[in-house]
Amino acid sequence: MSNLRTFDLNLLLAFDVLMRERNVTRAAECMFVTQSAMSHTLHRLRQQLDDPVLVKSPAGMQPTALALALVEPVHGLLREMERLLESPQAFDPSSSQRRFTIAATDYMEFLLLPELSGLIDQAAPGVDIHVKRTDSAFPLAQLENGSLDVVLGFASMLEPPAHLRCEHLFVDRMACVVRENHPTIHNAPSLDDYLAMAHMLISRTGSRVGFIDAKLAELGLERRIKLIVPHFLSAPLMVAQTDLILSLPYRLAAEFQKLVTLNILPVPIDLPDYELVMIWHPLWEKDPAHCWLRAQISAIGRKIDANEIRL
CATH class of the missing domain: 1.10.10.10 (Winged helix-like DNA-binding domain superfamily/Winged helix DNA-binding domain)
Incomplete structure (x- = not known):
């Protein structure tokens, strides 16, 4: 035989x-x-x-x-x-007990998760969402084995392998915020004004060098970073109660402005816009549940992208 x-x-x-x-x-x-x-x-x-x-x-x-x-x-x-x-069975969000796992920065959590959670509560009450922090190493193995569904973040920082699927969600631009009635900054700061101020930096790794510092170094310049915090959550409260200036993505600054009284101003440095993306593995491209999750995230991304950056 x-x-x-x-x-x-x-x-x-x-x-x-x-x-x-x-x-x-x-x-x-x-x-x-x-x-x-x-x-x-x-x-x-x-x-x-x-x-x-x-x-x-x-x-x-x-x-x-x-x-x-x-x-x-x-x-x-x-x-x-x-x-x-056979064609995969259609995904019914109203009866599904699926659990989705998303890797995202706290920035993406802040902008996307409130609306995504509300949508899931209404359309898919049995569906659970687990959000993990993105690590320095790209989580390729987790995307391949299905323990991670999508990765959300800045395209330039994630640098995903070319064979993965990558979808544009929205763009953002660096801005800076100061408290209302700041003693020295009322309008768009000049570069000299910006460098003369005491700065706050959000750095989850504790590094004293951010993207702006690398750009300033190219110009032979340096700013004074007086306060470093690891999370976005405390940042607006600290800025609102001090004379510090904080540089951060505009869309995050606009959300902070809803919580406390802050002035949003342009950063006096020529910086490129950021592209925010969603990444997944082609193994799950046709999975109906996976398609549904991506569609929800895409729709929220389009809504964010439609909001004009006013700087």
Whole structure:
């Protein structure tokens, strides 16, 4: 008998039909081939199984002992293959108990998660969301094995491998904020004004060098960073109660302005806009549940992108 590497798996369907019909002519009709073609297929089956498979008798064609032993396993295998090749079942958010895992910075959490959570509460009450912090190393293995569904963040910082799917969500631009009635800064600061101020830096790693500091260094300049905090949450309260200036993405500054009284001003340095993206693995491209999650995030991203940056 042939082993699996040399066996023609296309013969299994013909075997299943032959065992059911036990007649070459009827089997040929079921498979929409000629009787000659089916006879040839039966010949190939006999060769590969090294067994007569079907033999003539006064009662018609009868299966051999080996053929009988293979009937149920082959039939079950074909039904399982049929199931696997069927279109995936539609995802019903209203009844799903799915859990999605998202890797995101606190910036993306702040902008996206409130609306996403509200939407899921209404449309998919049984669905759970687990948000993980993005690490310095890109989580490729987690995206491949399905323990992570999507990654959200700045395209320039994530630098995903080229074979992954990457969708634009929105853009943002650096701005700075100071408290209302600041003693020295009331309008857009000049570069000299900006450098003369005491700065606050949000750095989750504790580094004293941010993106702006790298840009200033290219110009041979340096700012004084008086306060470093690891999280966005405390930043607006500290700025509102001090004379510090904080540089951060505009859309985050606009959200902070809803919580405390702050003035949003342009940063006096030529900086490129940021692109915020959603990344996922092509393995899950057609998964209906995964498609649904991405559609919700995409819709929120479009709404954010539609809000003009006013600097």
